[in-house]
Amino acid sequence: MAVADQTPGIRPRVTIGRRLDAAARAAFPAGCTALLMLLTATPLGVPDQATLLPAVAVASVYVWSLVRPAAMPPPVVFLLGVLLDLLGYLPIGVGALTLLAVHGLVLRFRPALRRLRFLAVWSAFAGFAAGAAALGWILTALLSFRLLPVAPAVFQALLAAALYPALAIAFDRAHGSLANPEQA
Numbered sequence: 001m002a003v004a005d006q007t008p009g010i011r012p013r014v015t016i017g018r019r020l021d022a023a024a025r026a027a028f029p030a031g032c033t034a035l036l037m038l039l040t041a042t043p044l045g046v047p048d049q050a051t052l053l054p055a056v057a058v059a060s061v062y063v064w065s066l067v068r069p070a071a072m073p074p075p076v077v078f079l080l081g082v083l084l085d086l087l088g089y090l091p092i093g094v095g096a097l098t099l100l101a102v103h104g105l106v107l108r109f110r111p112a113l114r115r116l117r118f119l120a121v122w123s124a125f126a127g128f129a130a131g132a133a134a135l136g137w138i139l140t141a142l143l144s145f146r147l148l149p150v151a152p153a154v155f156q157a158l159l160a161a162a163l164y165p166a167l168a169i170a171f172d173r174a175h176g177s178l179a180n181p182e183q184a
Contacts, residue, residue: 028174029071033060033080041087050088051152054095055160056167057084058132061099062125063164063171065106066113077103090136091143098136102128122164129160 012018037060040053057080064072081096088095105128106113113121137153 026071029060029064029068029171030076030080032171032174033057033064034083036060037080037083037087048155051156051159052163053088054084054098054132054136054156055129055163057081057095057099058102058129058160059125059164059167060171061102062106062128063168065103066110066121067171067175069107069110072103074100074103091140094136094139094143097139098132101135102132105131118168122161122168125164126157126161129164130157133157133160 033056036056037053040049040056043049046052061072061077061080065077077099078096081099082092084090084095084099085092109124113124116124133153133156136156137148137150141148
């Protein structure tokens with residue numbers, strides 16, 4: 001018997017609706033990230049739209065790994081990375097390894113990052129985005145057996161850093177209301 005079951009008090013009945021609500025709140029970060037990736041991959045005619053997809057993926061994994069790491073376990077991050085590979089026409093494994101590296105580093109430095117103010121967290125993300133773009137560039141160059149231009153990787157890192165505040169604010173608001181499992 002769990003400790004929570006042994007404490008006295010009145011608890012609401014566990015109904016199918018409450019279970020579905022808890023499951024939806026737990027799946028919100030991964031589902032939201034996947035949906036944003038699919039929307040980003042939709043052909044809209046925006047110039048350099050292909051570089052927006054990895055930027056959205058890296059920023060989403062960074063934010064949710066920092067705010068709710070339990071909602072972004074490594075298998076989910078791996079699946080999001082495979083989705084990134086498939087949608088972005090990357091060699092299979094590049095996006096998955098890149099997102100897993102970002103996720104692991106965020107979890108490693110999470111205690112320090114949680115104490116920082118927004119501008120410092122944003123600066124740290126810029127470093128993470130640059131590292132993710134560099135890792136993706138290196139892996140793609142190694143798997144294609146040729147030297148690739150560096151400019152797209154730099155643009156991807158700058159785009160991710162510029163996109164971070166909008167995504168972080170939106171995800172923070174969603175975490176405070178819709179996706180918060182403590183409100184279930």
